[in-house]
Amino acid sequence: MGMPAGAIFLVFMTLQIVCIAGALLFPNEFRYLSPQNLTILMKAIPVLGCLALGAGVLMIAGEFDLSIGSVYTFTAVLMASLVGAGLSAFVAAPLGILAGVMIGLLNGHITLRFGLPSFIVTLGGLLFWRGAVLLYNGAVQVRFDPEPIFTSLFSGTLLGINAAFIWIVLFVVGFHFLVHRHRFGNHVFATGGNRAAAEAIGINTNRVKLIAFAIAGGMAAVAGILATTRVGSVQPGQGAGLELQAIAACVIGGLSLRGGRGAIIGIFLGVLLIHTITDVLLLLRAPGFYLDMFIATLIVLAAIFNHLIERRGLA
């Protein structure tokens, strides 16, 4: 494990030890280890996890996607209404993922074709797809009634473990191999780390970035499937702010904002850390704004820490 991911792992483990010790000492006041609480944690982590994995790969390639929160809602609404119109969820869900991939490709194409900052292009995407949800569906919630087997596949339990949590663990393992053990991942790091060098050696950096955009869009749709199956409906406003949380998880996990650095395990630890802190504050009955302030402080500290490591690495 590299330096930033290693440090975040230490922070995460320390927090876990403190939480478990607290739960053992005050089992009635601090119910961290209660089955209900652990279930809530396992259900909450996969959605942000999927978004952050996609956003993270794109960040390593040197680009941002601010539209993933809106794409997450849009593709979920699309899938739920297709199922409402009589389509099987096993057809509608892949169509939702396909829509996410296409939107990612569109973001990437506009960014690369016109040489724009992806920050601006996907800020446009954020507003556009948020509006598209309302245009397509109106401001009402959409029920999602898939076949029972679909529900148990994505939100049932296996050996007491939530299915969505098993999915995210599989995704983390899959992404780890793709990014750290596969030729494509090597090209992602090269593209984000030094684009000119990557091109000089013959890597098609536009193609690499375009695939990364597609992954970000596709994973946003996967997050939508997991969230929608769990809840049984889609709220048109539910994705707002998730894109920033996903990027926050990446930064906390040690990804460089300039691209070319980071680890998949770091992204996942960033997600776990955000949700653990959220959970602890909820258990302590702290008002919601503490949560924002806590996460905010964590992001800035993580960014400072990453920057110091980067500077030392480049010295």
Place this chain on the structure above:
Amino acid sequence: MSNTNLLELHNISKSFGALTALRNLSFHIGEGEVVGLLGDNGAGKSTTVNLISGIHKPTDGYLSIDGKKTTFTCRSDSADAGIETIYQHTALVDSLSITRNIFMGRELTDRFGFLRQREMRDIAMDVLQNAVHISGIDSPDTLVGNLSGGQKQAVAIARAVYFKKRVLLLDEPTSALSVRETEALLNQVLKLKAENVSSVLVTHNIYHAYQVCDRFVIMSHGTKVFDVDKADTTINQLTEYVVLT
């Protein structure tokens, strides 16, 4: 040294709009030969490098490899022909390890595209220890961002050596190096020459070129003004040609 000319430039001209960067430039590079391409700033050295490495196409004239006329349309064409260009700011990725940089774009993988990491690491280790001696590097897992300028260039050369390049095109290789690193680099060029790898040293440091080159091509105003074997010239004569033409 054999008589085959590995690389030849035939009456090459290159214009950018109204600006003529190269005029009727011809020279050759033999197998296992170290050639110094000298000239003051603006003489057309960089354009020549870009032309040989396939970034620019000649407006007129042509290149030949082993006596066969060739056209390079992009950089990978020249790489396929065995030419490796090593730039001042070498094309390496700082955030990746030496191993990953050596194999960048030419990774060893299984048929599913997964990296054969141990194999690449072993080769990188071997190349670093035996082909290129880089002082101060103990592991191919070191991030390139932690290396000095000379060490980075050595990694780029290691890459060329492993992929069995025939010509190294070194663009101002010594300009950012310490005295000791410069010595190491020049020795490296001689070592490669012993293995029949040619080098083109593009520089305006005549002293560095004089140390290792067999022959000198001096450019001025986009064309060749002097082409001489080391045995037939002196450092003073070379300096005069660079300064006065």
